[in-house]
Amino acid sequence: MAKLFSRSIVAVTFLIVIVSSYFAVKALVGQEQEIIVAGNFILGDIPLRIDALSAWMILIINFTVLTGVLYGVKYLEHYKDKVNNTVLHLSLIVVFHLSMLFVCIVQNFLAFLIVWEIMAISSFLLVIFEYWNKETIRAGINYLIQSHIGVLFLTVAYIWVITATGSKDFKAIQIFSQQVPSALSVTFFVLIFIGFGFKAGFIPFHTWLPYAHPSAPSHISGMMSGVIIKLGIYGILRVILLLKSDFVVIGVIILIVSMLSGLYGVMLAIVQHNLKKLLAYHSIENIGIIGIGIGLGTLGLGLKNDFLAITGFAGGLLHILNHSLFKSLLFYGAGSVYQQTHTLNIEKLGGLVKRMPKTTALFLIAAVAICGLPPFNGFISEFLIYSGLFSGLKSFNFSLSLFMLSAIVSLVLIGGLAILCFTKVFGTVFLGTERSEYAVEPREVSDKMIFPQYLIAALIIGIGIVPQFFLMSLRQTISLFVPTINTTSYSIYFNQINILANIGLTGGLILLLVFILYSVKKRSEKKKLISVEPTWGCGYVAPNERMQYTASSFVKNYVHLIEPVLSIKKSDVVIQDVFPSPQKYESSTYDKIEYYVIDKNVKLIKKLLYRFDFLQNGKIQYYILYGLIFIILIILYAYGESFLKLFLEFYKMF
Amino acid sequence: MISFILILIVSAFFVGWINCAVSNFSGRKGPGIFQPIKDIIRLIKKGSVYSATSSFIFRIAPAVYLSTVIVAALFVPFGQEKAFLSFNGDFILFAYLLGLGKFFNIISALDTGSSFEGMGASREALFSMLAEPAFFILLGSLGLLTGYSSFYQIFNAIHYTFSVTSFISYSIGILAATIFFMLGIIENSRMPVDDPKTHLELTMIHEVMILDNSGFDLGLILYAGCLKFAVYGALIANLFFTSLFPLYLNVIIFFGIQYLYAVLIGTIESFIARFRMNQNPQFIFALSSVAALIYIGVMILIGKFS
Structure with missing residues (x-):
């Protein structure tokens, strides 16, 4: 029964994907679709529009949900005794998928808020699948509340526009921003930015993310990180598209918040011990990178610098796709690890490469890609953003140029820290020997769970090797922001395509060289003496797995450097007697922003509200x-x- | 293309030059300058011992490491001769390629499950992260000075403008050379950041990461190190070519600068002790401030400092 049901869910998802992708592809090649549904007197007419921006998002959503459903159906087979829950969960995925698609299509303020709400609630229900777990419920409620605070900001902003113009169509934003002075339209943008920022996970609105992602089942975490948070970005992009305002100020705002998000996200990610929580912090980092791209593009619009605008938006939009790919792949890999070992604590894992070789290889591809290293996709979008930033260095006055330089430095540091983080994760989880006994011997997960991951990996490599096609397919979307891309500044765009083609070629060259060197080595080893011995212990003859470098020791130097920024709690028992006694050392980190922005204020509000206790x-x-x-x-x-x-x-x- | 061939030639005896300088300073008659490359050839012919703990990562990582350095070498131009691969923003790819090599080096060290190699890997990951901004700020400033954004165009423009602009541009050139020089030292884990000749695994960075590599793999890793030196030397040499001389004189300048670079490394190794490990981050990060100095110098030079 459950099997039949899950098959039909896959079929329904396929159907939705095919129908919506048909319209999306049509829009992406230049035919915008518009239908106006006659509404009632409260909602007003509801315009449904698919332009190239919606189309890009729809295709990303479709791909991620499709792989997520294929993976999730198999993942959920683990919960055999909870048939009712799985059935509800799977049907909710369809609701969730549809609501996300409609978020990209609906362009009426009230109707948008309704589908936005459906999406938030359905994803909340998807997150709390393991409702018997107290932590999961807490994380879910946290997510629900925070996403509603975001909605509050959006509602205020929308009501402002509706009362000022009397129209509920998104196009009213355009009229509204032309009527009011630019200071007010920037304020309007800030409201929108905060509202969508809660969904996207910009700091300081990110605190729900590190709780919700680890609590959700892995296919949901993959979809959340892959697409839900991107819908926040979509909302911001949609408003930028319609707004007529001081784009320099807006660009600077976005850039500052994004730079901080990127750095803060990765800085905290490194010190996490929970695999999925670590990945969640990386989502904040990547949202920061996307934001740097969008901020750069917006700045380009404000300064009428088409090079900045094109590279910024192209980089940001491409990174939306790229991040949805490698992040969902990482979460699926983490899900497979969790399913087999029943733990997400990376200090307890290790040596999985021998037991789960396919998962390891796929996780490695995603890890290299998320670090922004060639020849995979992460590099392509970061490269576009970099080239914009480097050209931005020379085109402005000192202060803006210095600003660009700091963006470059933060992007470089983000990349370096990501390498530190993912060598740590990959090294401790998959390599070496196991650090503790596994309850059940871990095995490679079924091929049906691996298959969707192959699809994602193929796209990751594909974007790395032939990036020019993906930039070409972004042409319509970029032209929404920078209309001159088809006329005066076509050459800028064309040059970037050529450069990306070169990068793709270089990527291919590396793969070829690695292949040649490796096969030469394989051939030469046939004739030689090859022996397998224990790892060299530097003279020590009785090493054991407890003496391996742990994840904490791997980042100890880093933690020492970064300590003032993070809040790290340590409990340390120092030996004082002559003879050694049992020793214990524990360290845990807490999000400083969460402490100051959320916890403290919640405490204050609680204090105030307790005064009205007598009413209840x-x-x-x-x-x-x-x-x-x-x-x-x-x-x-x-x-x-x-x-x-x-x-x-x-x-x-x- | 010419630069690639020259880099390959220099890589054969660069480390030999360093060793030569070190042994001269210590009053020994050292091995010939071809000894390191002979060692590498000998290693490549040898069989290997693999750790039982290791997996395919350990076997493929040296090949990835060397390929990234080879491809990175293809990006280095030779004065007015174009590099094999050249496009706007190629230096970004250059830096990230070296990053890819490091990534695989680090995970291959972790693959053996040895505590010593983990230690080296941890240091390598942190230090290379800290060194990265200096390179980008430097190239950004040079791009700002010349108005271009690829290795070839930047260096080419420098050759034409160096003779006409003021002292500031000379000092920028020298500062830039200093940064490339230090980056080369950090990338190759030489003194004063790391001591390749130390006797204790606890105090090594790069050497301890490759403890378990042997035979063909070790040969590849050692050669990648030689090649990396030659690549950084070639970048420095590019700052000093001039358009006034014919090609063969520039080739001589190239070899001269590579030799000077090697001797300088040897000198430092002979007279300076390695830093304490916990002071390395400050030292490496301070490099970025030198790069920032260049940036401000360029800003003054092009008159945008307002």
Whole structure:
């Protein structure tokens, strides 16, 4: 029964993917689709538009959800005794998929908020699949509350536009921003940025991410990190597209927040011990990289510098795709590891390469790609952003140029720290020998779970080797932001395509060289004496697996350097007696921003609200009284003026 | 293409030059300058011992490492001769290629499950991360000075403008050479950051990472090190070519600068002790501030410092 059901879910997903991709591809080659659904008097007419931006997002969503469903169906077979839950979970994925697609299509403020809400709630329900786990529920509620705070900001911004223009179409933003002075339209943008920033995970709105991602089942974490947070980016891009405002200020705002997000995300990622939590912090980092691209593009729009605008938006948009690929692959790999070993604590793992070789190879590809290293896809988008930043160095005055330089340095540091982080993860989880006994001997997961991961890996390598095709398919999308791409600045775009073709060639060259060197070695080894011995212990003859470098020791030097920025709790027992006694050392990190922005304020609010504790006394008579008082107050508010007039007239009569 | 061939030639005896200088300073008659490359050839002919803990990562990593350095060498131009691969922003790919090599080196060290190799890997990952910004700030400033964004165009422009602009551009050239010089030392784990000749595994960085490599693999890794030196030497040489001389004189300058570079490394190795490991980060990161100095110098030079 469950099997049949999961098959039908896969079939339904396929159907949705095919239908929506058809329209998306059409839009991506230049035929924008628009249907206006007649709504009621509350919603107004609901325009459904698929332009190239929506189309790009739709294709990304489709691919990620498709691989996620293929992987998830197999992943959930592990929960055999929870048939009802799996059935509900799988059907919710379809709702979730549809709501995400509609977020990209609907262009009516109220209708948008409704589908946005459906998406948030369905993803909340997907996250709390393991509801029997207290931590999961906590993480889910945290996510739900934070995403609603985001909605609050969006609602305020939308109501502002609706009251100012009287229209509920997204196009009203354009009219609105032309009417008001630029300071106000920047304020409007900041509201929108905060609202969508909660979804995207820009700091300081990121705190839900590191809880929600580890608690969700892996295919959901993959989809969340791959696409949900990108919808926040989509919202920001949509508004940039419509806004007519001071783009220099907006670009600078986006750049600063993104640089900080990128650095902070990766700095915290390195010190995590939970594999999925670590990946969640990396999502914040990558959102930062995407943001740097978008901020650069916006700055380019403001300064009428087409090179910056094209490279910035192209890099940002391509990184949206790239991140959705390697991050979902990493999460699926982490899910396979979790399924086989029942732990996500990287200090307890190790030596999985011999037991799960396919998962290891796929995880390695994704890890190299997320570090932005050639010949894989991560490098391509980062390269585009870099070339924009480098050309930005020379085109402005000192302060903007210095700003570009700091963006370059932060991008470089992000890359370097990512290498530190992923060598740590890959090294401790998959390499060496196991650090603790596994409860059940881990085995390679089934081929049906590996298959969707192959698809993603193929695309990761494909983008790395023939990046020019992907930049070409972005042409319509970029032209929405930079219309001159088809005319005066076509040569800039064309040059970038040529450069990317060269990079792809270089990537191919590396793969070829590695292949040649490796096969030469294989051939020459046939004739030689090859022996397999224990690892060289530098003279020590009884090494054991406990003496391996652990993840914590791998990053110890780094932690020492970075300590002032993070809040690290240590408990250390120092030996004081002559003879050694049992020793214990523990360290854990906490997010400083979360402490100051969320925890402290929640504490304050709680303190305030506890004063009204007496209102909640559990007596139903009181509650009816509250209701009555409320109704009277409402009536007074609505008709107070006329009552007063009536009273005054009555008074005059005497 | 010419630069690639010259780099290959120099890589054959660069480390030999360093050893020669070191033994001269210590009053010994050292081995010939071809000894290192002979060692590498001998290693390549030998059989190998693999650790039982290691996996395919360990077997493929040396090949990846050497290929990245070879491809990186293809990006280095020779004065007005174009490099084999050249396009706008090629230096970004250059730096990231070396990063790819490092990534595989590090995970191959972790693959053996040895505590010593993990230690080296940890240091390598941290130090190379800290060294990276200097390279980018430097190339960004040079790009700013010349208005171009590829190795070939930047160096080419420098050759034409160096003779006409002020002292500042000379000092920028010298500062730039210093940075390339230090980066080459850090990349190749030489003194004063790392001591390849130390006797204790606890104090090594690069050498301890390759403890378990042997035979063909070790040969590849050692050769990649030689090649990396020659690549950085070629980058420095590119700052000093001039358009006034014919090609063969520039070739002589190339060899002269590579020789000077090797001797300088040998001198440092003979007279300076290695830094304490926990002071390395400060030293490496300070390189970025030198690069920032260049940036400000360039800003003054092009009159945008307002």
